[in-house]
Amino acid sequence: MSDPKGPIIVWFRRDLRLRDNPALYWACKSDHPVLPIYVWSPEEEAPWEPGGASKWWLHHSLAALKKDLQEDNLDLVIAKGPSLETLKRVVKETRAVGLFWNRLYDPATLARDTEVKTHFKDQGLNVRSFNGSLLYEPWEIETKEGNPYQVFTPFWKAVRMDLDPAEPLPKPRKGMAEGFEHPSIDIDDLELLPKIDWAGGIQEAWEPGEDGARKEFDKFQESRLEDYPEGRDFPAKQATSRMSPYLHFGEISPRTIWSKLLEEAPSDVLSKRGNSTGEFLRELAWREFAHHLLYHFPQTPENNLREKFKDFPWREDEAQLKQWQKGQTGYPIVDAGMRELWTTGYMHNRVRMIVASFLVKDLRIHWIEGARWFWDTLVDADLANNTLGWQWTAGCGADAAPYFRIFNPMKQGEKFDPGGEYVRKWVPEIASLPDAHLQAPWEASSQVLKEAGVELGEDYPEPMVDHSEEREKALEAFQKIK
DNA sequence: TTTTGAGTTGTTCGA
DNA sequence: GTCGAACAACTCAAA
Numbered sequence: 023m024s025d026p027k028g029p030i031i032v033w034f035r036r037d038l039r040l041r042d043n044p045a046l047y048w049a050c051k052s053d054h055p056v057l058p059i060y061v062w063s064p065e066e067e068a069p070w071e072p073g074g075a076s077k078w079w080l081h082h083s084l085a086a087l088k089k090d091l092q093e094d095n096l097d098l099v100i101a102k103g104p105s106l107e108t109l110k111r112v113v114k115e116t117r118a119v120g121l122f123w124n125r126l127y128d129p130a131t132l133a134r135d136t137e138v139k140t141h142f143k144d145q146g147l148n149v150r151s152f153n154g155s156l157l158y159e160p161w162e163i164e165t166k167e168g169n170p171y172q173v174f175t176p177f178w179k180a181v182r183m184d185l186d187p188a189e190p191l192p193k194p195r196k197g198m199a200e201g202f203e204h205p206s207i208d209i210d211d212l213e214l215l216p217k218i219d220w221a222g223g224i225q226e227a228w229e230p231g232e233d234g235a236r237k238e239f240d241k242f243q244e245s246r247l248e249d250y251p252e253g254r255d256f257p258a259k260q261a262t263s264r265m266s267p268y269l270h271f272g273e274i275s276p277r278t279i280w281s282k283l284l285e286e287a288p289s290d291v292l293s294k295r296g297n298s299t300g301e302f303l304r305e306l307a308w309r310e311f312a313h314h315l316l317y318h319f320p321q322t323p324e325n326n327l328r329e330k331f332k333d334f335p336w337r338e339d340e341a342q343l344k345q346w347q348k349g350q351t352g353y354p355i356v357d358a359g360m361r362e363l364w365t366t367g368y369m370h371n372r373v374r375m376i377v378a379s380f381l382v383k384d385l386r387i388h389w390i391e392g393a394r395w396f397w398d399t400l401v402d403a404d405l406a407n408n409t410l411g412w413q414w415t416a417g418c419g420a421d422a423a424p425y426f427r428i429f430n431p432m433k434q435g436e437k438f439d440p441g442g443e444y445v446r447k448w449v450p451e452i453a454s455l456p457d458a459h460l461q462a463p464w465e466a467s468s469q470v471l472k473e474a475g476v477e478l479g480e481d482y483p484e485p486m487v488d489h490s491e492e493r494e495k496a497l498e499a500f501q502k503i504k
Numbered sequence: 505t506t507t508t509g510a511g512t513t514g515t516t517c518g519a
Numbered sequence: 520g521t522c523g524a525a526c527a528a529c530t531c532a533a534a
Contacts, residue, residue, distance in 0.1 A: 165532060173511065173531055255513080308512080328530095375513065414512085426526045427514045434514090493515085497526085504527070 029055040030120035030148070031112065035131070037124040037154045037272035038087045039232040040094065042190035044152035045122040050194035057116060057204060058091055060084060061109065062102040062212045067130050070323060070405050073398030075367035078221050079230050081214035083271050086231025088209070094194060099206040106138050113147065116204055121147055124154030124272070127313055128405045129320035155269075157181070157276050157310050160317035170318040171311070172420045178307050182292040190278045223365035224401060228267065235268035239279065247283075251301045257359075257370035258443035263302060266402035267368075269309065276306055312410040315420055322419070323409045324390065331418035333503050336388040345486055346381055347395055349448070352485035354461055355435035356380050358448035365448075367401035372438055378415040379429035384492040386499060389416040417500070425500040428493050435461035451481045 030049040037043055049056045064071040072080060088098040101108045109121065121142050126132065135151070142149045153159055163181060164170060171177035215221070229237065242263045246253070253261025268274045283299050284291075291300035319327055326332060345351055349360035359373035369377070374396075381392045389412040396412075397403045413419025439445055442460040446453040452463055454474035459466035464478060464485055471478065478484050 166534095167532075169532090171532085175511065176532055304512090372513075379514095421511070421531090423513080424511085424526085425528095429513095430515065500527090 026119070027054070028117040028119040029057040030122060031109070031116070031118050032056055032058045033109065033121060033123040034058055034060045034087065034098070035123065035126060035272075036270065038083045039235070039273050039275070040087075040090050040193045041232065042154070042192075042275040042278050043124065043272075044154050044191060045124045045150070047191045047194055048150070048152070049120070049122045052120070054119060056096055057099065057112070057118065058096050059099040059101060059109075059112060060087075061105050062100070062214075063105045063108070066105060066134050067128075070128070070130065070397065073400070073403055074216060075224065075399050075401045076397075076403050077214040078216065078224060078367070079228070079267055079271065079401045081209060081212070082230035083273060084209050084212075084214075086233065086273075090232060097203065097206070099204050100209055100212065101207060102212055105134060106141060109138065109142070112204065113142070113145075119148055120150070122150050122152070125151045126155070127160060127317045129316075129323075132317075132320075154275060155272055156313055157280060157306075158314075160314040163314060170314060172315070174308065174311055174421050177311050177314075178304060181307060181310070182303075183289075188277070190275060190281055221367075224367040227366045227368065228401065230267070230271070230273070232273045235265075235273040238264050238268065239274060239282070243282065247298050247302060250298045251296060255372050255438050257362075257373050258439060258441070258447075260370075262371060263305075264368075266404070266407070270402050270404040270407075276309070279306060308410075309407060311420075312404075312406040315410060316406040319420075322413060323393070323405055326416075326418035327413055327420055328418045328422070330503050331416070334418070335386070335499050335502060337386045339385065339387060342385050342486065343381075343387055343391055345483075346377070346385065346387075350483050350486075351380065352464070352483040353380065353431040353489070354445045354449050354452060354463065355431050355439060358439075358445045361448040363396075363399050367399060369400070370444075372434075373444075374411065375415065376429050376431060376434050378412060379427075380431060382412075382416045383428045383496040384487055384489060386492075386496060389413065389418070426497065428496055430489060430493075432461045432489070449482070452476050 030052055032046050032049045037045065040046060046058070084100065091098050112118070113121070126135065139149050139151065158181060163177065171180065228234070242265070246261050246263070249261050253259045265274065265279065269276065280303065283303060287299045291297040292303060294300065316322065346360065349357035349364065351357055355373065356377050359369050359377045362373070363369040378392055381387050382389050393408050393412040396408055410419060414422050417423055417425050435445065442457050445460055452460065452474070455463055455466060455476060456470065459470055463471065463476060463482060476482060
């Protein structure tokens with residue numbers, strides 16, 4: 023059924039870019055026409071189908087990709103339906119000779135891709151998959167015993183110095199691939215955008231797509247990187263890289279980031295602490311670590327990595343979970359974070375830890391409830407990172423926070439939002455309180471509250487629980503599973 | 505096989 | 520106000 027002049031299909035998934043895209047690059051290198059396709063099949067990622075914010079991002083990324091490909095005379099075909107069936111149909115209709123893609127590593131898509139690969143290989147197609155989203159393949163990095171690393175520091179020591187990422191591949195040259203016509207549905211037909219338009223805040227904060235990724239990275243490298251080690255802890259500063267959604271959807275590759283940063287810095291920045299380039303690349307290695315862990319421990323999105331946590335006395339409390347989700351806990355720094363998330367699809371990393379600690383330790387609601395909420399609301403929702411982050415906070419994951427590390431929301435607020443800028447932005451109803459009372463309004467005198475025009479329980483909630491009491495209860499709960 | 509050192513992001517208490 | 524110790528014991532990774 024295949025035709026010697028038939029196309030090679032490039033199956034786009036979470037690699038929505040032209041530069042350093044191995045599947046696209048090698049397809050364009052061949053002397054076949056290239057047919058790029060995106061197949062929307064969220065049910066194949068169950069139970070982690072992309073959430074609302076993620077779908078918003080995807081919509082705009084696909085539009086950007088389609089436009090970018092057009093400049094190379096390539097027409098992105100959009101389809102929906104089960105991947106294997108859809109690809110079978112397209113292969114048949116186009117008499118394709120090859121199918122290329124970049125690998126993914128989460129359990130659901132991995133299983134699907136294996137099935138797809140087997141099917142088309144049996145059909146005699148040239149099926150090739152590439153590494154487009156990691157610095158190393160998960161199976162390449164192992165301890166001397168041959169096991170996957172479960173502690174970050176030895177992992178980082180093992181990878182940082184020999185990491186010699188191949189030069190990022192260039193954008194395929196125009197004219198290398200002849201356009202190939204095939205019917206497509208509209209991106210709009212995928213219905214990725216919310217029915218109620220809640221995305222205004224996200225729209226303002228982000229520009230999805232490969233161009234957006236490069237602009238954001240350039241800005242980071244030029245102006246935010248130098249202050250990164252210090253500044254990244256202060257949510258009002260916006261000193262983080264903001265690369266997470268772009269990395270998740272593959273709009274920039276980690277290899278590109280790695281090589282761009284190292285070409286201007288000596289490689290010993292990786293071995294000593296305090297250098298901003300090294301500190302940031304270390305964070306990129308955390309992303310790598312998270313993806314390797316998910317590959318080796320595919321049960322962890324739902325299950326504790328540490329077995330003994332099965333007896334942890336989690337509480338079920340729908341009402342409290344809702345208060346947390348809506349940013350109505352009465353703890354300003356927590357509420358600020360949860361509202362930033364709801365409005366912009368993003369939350370500053372420092373604040374993610376604070377709100378996560380509050381859910382898991384103060385409320386002792388199961389970490390998976392937090393993971394699910396983040397999954398639906400974050401534009402950078404990523405199964406590997408989300409799983410590692412929540413299990414780390416809860417204490418049940420790899421290299422986890424020790425049981426006694428319980429964030430104090432008032433202290434964290436005073437330390438990392440000393441001028442109250444972040445809290446005032448997201449919790450405007452208490453913005454007139456003086457700095458001294460901003461992180462704990464219930465401790466202000468009635469006089470101070472009155473002057474600020476704040477009536478607790480009316481304009482802004484009383485604290486939903488008492489932090490120091492809950493801290494003690496959390497410590498007790500950990501005693502039980504010792 | 506056994507031993508040894510070490511482990512992202514914190515808080516509280518008492519000197 | 521500042522500083523160091525305590526907060527458990529365990530698991531991992533390497534020697």
